Amino acid sequence: MRRATRDDFTPLPLEAAPRLLGAELRTVVDAAEVRLRITEVEAYHGQGTGPTPDPGSHARMGRTARNATMWGEPGHLYVYLSHGIHSCINVVCGPEGVAGGVLLRAAEVIEGADAAARRRRAALPLTAAARRDLARGPGRFGQASGLQHPRHDGIDAIIGAELNGAVAELWLPDAPVEIASGPRVGVAGVAGTDAFPWRFWIDGDPTVSPFRWGRGAQLAQAESRQSPG
DNA sequence: CCCAAGATGGTCT
DNA sequence: GACCATCTTGGGT
Numbered sequence: 001m002r003r004a005t006r007d008d009f010t011p012l013p014l015e016a017a018p019r020l021l022g023a024e025l026r027t028v029v030d031a032a033e034v035r036l037r038i039t040e041v042e043a044y045h046g047q048g049t050g051p052t053p054d055p056g057s058h059a060r061m062g063r064t065a066r067n068a069t070m071w072g073e074p075g076h077l078y079v080y081l082s083h084g085i086h087s088c089i090n091v092v093c094g095p096e097g098v099a100g101g102v103l104l105r106a107a108e109v110i111e112g113a114d115a116a117a118r119r120r121r122a123a124l125p126l127t128a129a130a131r132r133d134l135a136r137g138p139g140r141f142g143q144a145s146g147l148q149h150p151r152h153d154g155i156d157a158i159i160g161a162e163l164n165g166a167v168a169e170l171w172l173p174d175a176p177v178e179i180a181s182g183p184r185v186g187v188a189g190v191a192g193t194d195a196f197p198w199r200f201w202i203d204g205d206p207t208v209s210p211f212r213w214g215r216g217a218q219l220a221q222a223e224s225r226q227s228p229g
Numbered sequence: 230c231c232c233a234a235g236a237t238g239g240t241c242t
Numbered sequence: 243g244a245c246c247a248t249c250t251t252g253g254g255t
Contacts, residue, residue: 042236044236056236057236058236082235082236082237083234083235083237085238086238088237103236105236137238138236138237139237140237140238184236185236185237186235186236187236188234192236212237214235214236215235
């Protein structure tokens, strides 16, 4: 494993996303350390970047107070509140000034399972299934990591600077992993179809979250199959 | 102003 | 599979 550099995330999200598979996010929050081996991610582009505009991205409407971190320096973490409840984590990717992020959707807990379980309010001792589920899905991943919206939004995972009681570091794997790809989970409309195969995961890993169609995505998928091109 | 919808997860039927 | 929690945002009157 080697420490990630700023350059690792300067490419646009679609290129940077696969290199986060098998990588580890190490967090120390309130003096509790957790290491998460990332098994599932999704790329989200800014308007007008990448092979096509991304209608599924928080950046699609331009810069707002909520998504401003996506325009910042790569390697910082964009932490947003999902459904008013869950803190979800992206690694900001792409050059500074260009919006982009890679959502960390699932991981295997390598170290700090006790701290993660405490945050998840999981019963101890952990069953095999409970251990698998500790960081399975973006909301659970955020909870297990201890990082929270809004006070950890924008934390720098390259230099590992402390922010409001938290430190985050990214470590990249030495050996490549076997990668699969497909539509993003829970994304509405055409952005959630295989016209946007922007979800990447480690093939066969049990911690990868189950697929779910977004609103109207299944219909859009059927229509695009009828009239391809 | 009002309201629907969301990069979700837990619980109940 | 349905419903709910809870808060931010965007779009329509």
